[in-house]
Amino acid sequence: MPPALHGPTGRPHRKRLSPDERRHQLLAIGVDRLTTQPLEAISVEDIAAAAGVSPGLVFHYFGTRQGLHLAIVRTARDAMLAATQPDPALPARERLRDVLARFVTFVQQHDATFHSVVRGAASGDPRVRETVQHARDVLTEHTTAVVVDLGAQRTPLVDVAVRAWISLAEQALVDAATDTAIPSAELVAFLERSALAVVAAAAPTTTTPDTPRGPDAV
Template identity: 65%
Template sequence: MAGTRRTRMSPDERRQQLVALGVAALADRPLEAVTVEDLAAQAGVSPGLVHYYFGSRQGLHSAIVRTARDAMLHATAPRPELPPRERLRDTLARFVEFVRDHDATFYSLVRGAASGDEEVRATVQHARDVLAGHLRDAFEEIGVARTPLLEVALHAWISFAEHALVEAAADPAVAPDELTDFLERSAIGVLDALRPRPRP
């Protein structure tokens, strides 16, 4: 009996397959537990071929995190046709939906900020900068001036929102709409905190 013929992939297709397998693996294990050997076995290739495509385990992890980051940013990209307040809420609602659907992947991204791999940390920080930029754009459209303190507040809020999303993703008692409302109110609360208070 003839053996099963393996589908031949181009280098780009094979690389994409390996990265996709790595992203899928984040559903049940942290990034540091994703190994070259496991992905090679799943793809039916040698570990040496994985090293050829990515250079090292760190290179593989960086490619996985970049792909997961890009998927998150694509899924939560603001809709420019919406007014700023409505756009903010829509973006937050889709962020909540993404985390509910891909909670382990999101958690791996958040954990990546503390990674010992500088490239992984830079990839996660880029995502945070993009998200802070979306919020900044909406605020500027409603008349908030760009200041150094605004930048501090935006990045602080991103860290706050990440923690809230991780906590809520594991708690089915928190409804998506309820979480979206909470995040929206907290984001608007940043504006209130930026307004100077009259001194007595």
């Protein structure tokens, strides 16, 4: 990326872009910054300086610092969701494995972005949390569709279990996706098995054929 649209520390050259172009440029800089620093550390003035514009312009486009952060995290989130869209043509089990495999690949290639999105879930700004939560909701929906296709019943506890499993998957990906000691295929297989096992643990009365339960429930 060129440092700016004018000579390096030379004269401003004052280029006038269309709103879409400018917005896109600022967002691209923001997502790039996300690979080296957390969301909260991104300042309006830093983005403005990197784009060669005044801070005021950034406020013109995003309103507030939080507005900027929100737009940045949304961009990163959408990239993640686009990369992990399930293939509706596949049967349930294959679909799950396919999504998990692509997810592992995505995290391996964009681990900094993934980290930032996951960490955004704990942001102080409710709107940022909501944005990340939306990503989780989408993933939860995909996963729930799979387990329902496999014969599980939906209960409140099963919903909790699926959401909780998403967290498990996030943590496992953060831990192991870039860890060479664990092959990707093994990680994918573990995630696949754990998803089914966790749902089975939440729905002990389900009639799935291959999860026999002992009489140890409370």
